[in-house]
Amino acid sequence: MPFLDLPPWILSLFLAPFGLMIGSFCNVLIHRLPQEAPEDRNVVTKASHCPSCKAKIKPWHNVPLFGWLWLRGKCAACGWRIPARYPLVELLGGLVLGGAHWLFPFGTLIWVKAVICAYALLVLFFTDLTEMILPDVLQFPLMALGVLFALPQLAWPEALLKAWGRGDTLIQALAFHNGLQPGPAYRGFEPTVTWQASLLGLAIGYGAPALLNQIYKWIRKTDGLGMGDFKMLAWLGAFWGWGPMLGILFLGAGLGAAVGLPLMLTRRSGGQTMLPFGCFLALATPIVVFFGRALWLGYLGVVG
C-alpha cells in the first residue's frame, strides 16, 4: 500500500483538514444531543444555525476555525458572541486526526480505536461540562464497538502493515494490534487488549461504580455518581480492558476530589455540589492509555 509509505508530516497535512471538519461536527453533537425536544436533537439533516437567533449559517462562515476568525467570534446575523468552545473543539478535532498517527501506526486497528475514543471523549467532556449529560445515543454504540475491536485479533493475529517509525524508518506493525501505550515511534507496545479483558472491562466498568453508588446511597441517601458515568466507564473498559478502566476510575476520582473538595469547602453547600465526573474520566483516559503501566509500576514501587 504505497499510501502508507508517506512520511508522517505529509499525512498530518492531509488529515488535519478532515479532523477540523469532524471537530465541527463534534460541536453540532455537543450542542444538539443534550436538547430535550427530539427535533432539536437531529444532528444529521438539520442545517447549521445560530443557537441564539436561529439564523442559518452561510457555508463560508461555517468553515472550521477560519469562519470563527473571519467573524471575529460573533454571529453574522445577531452579533451573538460565539463561545470560544467552538473554535477550541474544532482545533482539538484537527489535532486528533492530524496527530494520532504520530502515536499509533496509521491504518492499524489501534489507530482507529484511539481516534474514535478521542472524538468520543471530546464530545462527552463538553456535554457533561455544559449540561451534565452523557448521551446514551453515543455511549451504547461505543460499548458494542469496544468489544468488536477485540474480535479481529482472533482471526488475523499476524496480519502486518507498513508504517513510519522514528527517524523516517519504515517499520512493520500488526494491522490488528489492539495494544496499549504506543510509541515513541511505535516501539514498546503493551500486550493486546484481549476480548476477555474487553468484556470484563465492560462488565466491571458498569458494575463496580453501580455498587459504589449503592453504598454511597445507603450512607448519604443521595446519588454520588450519575448513570451516565457508569456507561462511560463501561465503554472505556470495553475499549482499553478492565485494568486500565479501573486506573481511569481511580485517577478520575482523584482529579475530581482535587477540584471538588476545595469547591465544597468554599461554597458550604454541604457536600451536595454536583461535579461533571465524565469530564474527569475524559481527562484521565489519555493519561492511563499512555502512562498507565509506568504509573502502576511506580505505585507498586512505592507500596512494596
Ligand SMILES: [Zn+2]
Ligand atoms: Zn445569531
